[in-house]
Amino acid sequence: MNIFIRSARVVDRASLQNGQLVDILVRNGLIASFTTTNPDLRPETGAVVIEGGNLHVSAGWVDARAAANDPGYEHREALADLARVAAAGGFTDVALLPNTQPVVDAKDTLGYLRRTADGFPTVRLHPVAAITKGAKGDDFTDMIDLHRAGAVAFSDGDHPLQHPDLLVKTLQYLRPFGGLLINRPEDTRLTRYGQMHEGIQSTRQGLKGLPALAEVMTVARDLRLLAYVLETEPAAPDAAPMLHFTCLSAAESVALIREAKAQGLPVSCDVAAHQLAYTDEALHTFDSNLKVNPPFRGAADVAALWAGLADGTIDAVVSDHHPHEEETKNVEFDVAEFGMLGAETVFALIQTHNKDRLALADLIDRLTTGPRRVLRLPPVLLAEGQPAALTIFNPTASWTYTRTLSPAKNSPLLGQTLVGNVVGTVLGGHYTVQQ
Template sequence: MKILLQAATIYSPQSQHHLQKRNILVQDGIITYIGSETQEADETIATEGLCVSAGWVDMYAFVGEPGLEYKEDLYTIAAAAAAGGFTEVVCLPNVEPVVQTKGAVNYVRSMSQQLPVSLLPAAAITVDAHGKDLTEMIDLHQAGAVAFTDGTKPLQGADVLLKALQYVQLFDGLLMNKPEHTRLTEHGQMHEGEASTRLGMKGIPSLAEEVMVTRDLQLLAYTGGRMHFSLLSTAAAIEAVRRAKAEGLHVTCDVASYQAAFTDEDITPFDTNYKVAPPFRSETDVAAIKQGLQDGTIDALVSAHLPHDTEAKRLEFDLADFGIINLETSFAVANTSLKDVLTTEQLVEKFASGPRQVLRLPEPLITEGEVANLTLFNPNIAWTPTEAATKSKSKNSPFLGQELKGRVIGTIHKGQVVLNQSF
């Protein structure tokens, strides 16, 4: 089948056509022509403002399968990811049972072969993600785990982290950790500040993130290896990573694409769809996130997609689970909240090149003769996500019914074309 992308602006620094408007012909999953001439095709995608880049990669998403399919399964997460422009998604290991065996890694990889999205399994660092005994990481790496993380469970023990950093150096593996001192965040509901005091809710202090980042960086300096921080949210934590990079440590980090969309002062009080971990922080923290994205301290933007069923969210605020869905809105939310900070080229880099560099995945080239791994989007279209149109099984999002700017048109990956219905 021949697919023609007509007059598409190409965002691909490795391509000779970077930032140029070209016609792109994809035949049976291969890019066969890039140029200004019109080509015959079975289907033509032609829309004003069409842009194309290498397929986007999400480094932090909850799948649900096996064991928690009522929240999300492999098929619905693939549909949501493709609708959001992602062609590859790193799946957290926090399912039932935890992804900690070769069989579990192989299950995710094999099940995703026929899907339009490549699901990349991350394996647990510790058995059952309990933070105590290390998993068989060498075996898991050989089976195809792209990284090691306890996912939504922050690793607490310094001794365990130290051993894990030493262990993954045997195969140059990547350790990912969500920095949070859980004793300091216990019973916390939102960012600790004036807003939490005014609302009478126990706060989650910035210190809980910052002390763990400092500790982890000290351990990294001691052991060596590669370390990635997931979901940073505070100014001091970002500054610590900036200094560590300048000192030559092999450290990278990401932030949730929604983290700059709100501060603790402008979330809707007691609406559990604004309850995320780490929480929406202060204006100072949001400014630091923007600066970190600009200067390259922050390597990637992630969806932090964490679906929950109605029973887990439609509760009193202090009883509801943390997390929101964001695969479908990840780009639009970032494009809307960061429009005064990042150019479209810089924003795409945080979704496409940045994650691949962290994970050491090959960069898809937009060149004739290459396999098509493409995201199609328009950064200028305004749209409103709705519950009815959401591909995810869960509907826990503060962005439903809110106008956003920047729309994914579709993806081309594994020879499969997925287009959002409005296009």
């Protein structure tokens, strides 16, 4: 399929066409030409034409954190569903959490994911393998074999690493082959039975809190352990991250990582888009679709997350996409599962709540260059002769999120009008239009 994108502004700091209005021709899966926009230019016969008002184009977006419910939980969302949802959200690449059934802790499960993913030409799915067997935090998996089999990184996913010895040994084990450890920072001994952020709002609602301290203590601990591992052999100044913190939510966590980066530690982090849009006050309605972990915190925390995103402390924005069946969400708040849909609305949620706190070029960087570097994915170059992996979007368009392509419906955004619309994605010779 040949694809012609008419009059789109390039948003890619690494591209010679950055900031320019161009016409782009994709032929046989490769970028055939960039030309200055010409309204009289006729596309090739049979080419799919993409045009519209205020079009922008960037390298394909990367979601570094989404739940894979297949195998084991296909009733929530099969991989084919996730591929459609991710493409609708503008993503050409998605990293999959290992918390399937069975857990991605052996080559056979990893192989199943990779073989299944090969059948989706519009999205590339990248499995993250578990650090411990069953993601239970006890015995190590064979991470070298999993790396050779195609694991993009290592994490116990929704189960934060609790034992410091596990974290140290994992860092030591991964270092020789440049592996990445991803941890969601939470000391679960401080958050047991918690339902929402610990604060005035949780007291008002009579719900046990999840203190920010549980995250901050873990970030501080893990950074110190990373420094300990590097004491005998420091990392190079431009080394890729060895340790990645996912789903930050607390202001002090951002400050700690900012300081660690200044000291040269090979560390990175991300934030879920919904953490930038809500505070704990949004839970006054007891809407279980807003029940996530880490929880929405206070206004000062949200401001710190925006600041960390703007100054580059936070490397990536993720969806933290977690589909759930209605029986686990349409229940009392304290028994509802944590998690919400997110892959379709990452860009729109940020644009809607941005309020000029983050430049568009910086946001696109946190959806492209940042997560690619963290996950060691090859760069996407917007240049003639390069393979096409593009996201086309309108950053100012308003639209109403009336339906989701996921079988799950646990999004608090359904029915809301948002700003920032994904028009479609191009991956190779395949064009996926936003539905």
